[in-house]
Amino acid sequence: MATIRLDGKISCGRWLVSLTLFILPLWLPLAELPSAVAQEPTGGATEARAMVVVSPEALAIHARSYVFDGHNDLPWQVRTEASRSFDALDISKPQPQIHTDIERLRQGGVGAQFWSVYVPASSAESGVAHQMTLEQIEIVQAMMERYPETFELALTSADVERLQSQGKIASLIGVEGGHSIENSLEKLRRLYGLGARYMTLTHSDTLDWADSCSDEAKSGGLSEFGREVVREMNRLGMLVDLSHVSAATMQAAMDTSTAPIIFSHSSARGVADHPRNVPDEILRQLPADGGVVMINFYSGFVVPKSAENTRTMFERMRALRERFGDDQEAIRRESAAFRAKHPVFPGSVHDVADHIDHIVKVAGVEHVGIGSDFDGIGTVPKQLEDVSMYPVLTQVLLDRGYGEEAIHKIMNGNILRVMKRAEAVAAQAR
């Protein structure tokens, strides 16, 4: 889930676009931007890049493995757009107004998915964060009960592999933000007991025990209780997810955790300078840590000029909230005006591949994965418009010289390795 929704509706697309190679400007006016039309950046920071045609070879490589994606916010869509009901949002039928449905998951070759049970950080203030998280888990359970031929709960790496062999989409649960445990290790264990297999330490707000990248620091990383949370997650076998946290929290968590860490949906700061992305000094420690950065597709994080604009927008929103308090109308008006001047350029699949290249260069091919953030983000790159489009990324990696083995590591092997290691650490601790 992007911290600030920068636009509203989302478009969908298909990866088989043309049999010829052609160039399109990437800043075509966007239907999904009601109040801000993205235009060509004057600095020339974004340039048109080639449309990708998916070859039979890339399709075959893609089909011989599967995608294991680190973050999809479909459960939040079901809550907010469909009153938590798969009758109102039946994903066995095409749902082009969102990023995800069963047919497109199959087209994209998705074989395992961490479904996010995100609830807003503000729910902690009203004391309902844990309760709402339980309700989001119920939505994932309802999805598996309704579509049992497609989805089944995976609690371990062995479950993922077994479900693969059965042609199902292994469904894992990821908790997005430590506010969901309400400062209680008992509640953390409860979420694990219900199937949660990662927890992002923070979302947009700094907690009593962990600092967010988009809020003031309180602990300079992790408090003593924060380190206790990480150790308990290690003991349980729950992955420590460092998307959304501050750089100091990343460091503190890596220093504390005895299992490899993950970033379930983050990209590289060395390509696009945004606090939601991972700095090089953290990437350089990944070979020793063993962890994996699963690349977020949001244009506002991956396209350099867009990242600059969303970073400015983050700061602006904070200032507006301070200035206008509860006056939502004033905040909406002021932020729309600001956004019109600082749009999010969609970029393309090539921008996402740039982040993969960078992490491979700094940390190695063992330490990068895919964490799209589909259905939690607004503007998406061209040719990565929804869950059907992953084969385009395989084509781009193939074009850039990645072999089949490397592509399969990026698509699923690396996160599976991290899960196995975390399971082994937990088994030892017990």
Ligand SMILES: [Zn+2]
């Ligand atoms: Zn998020």
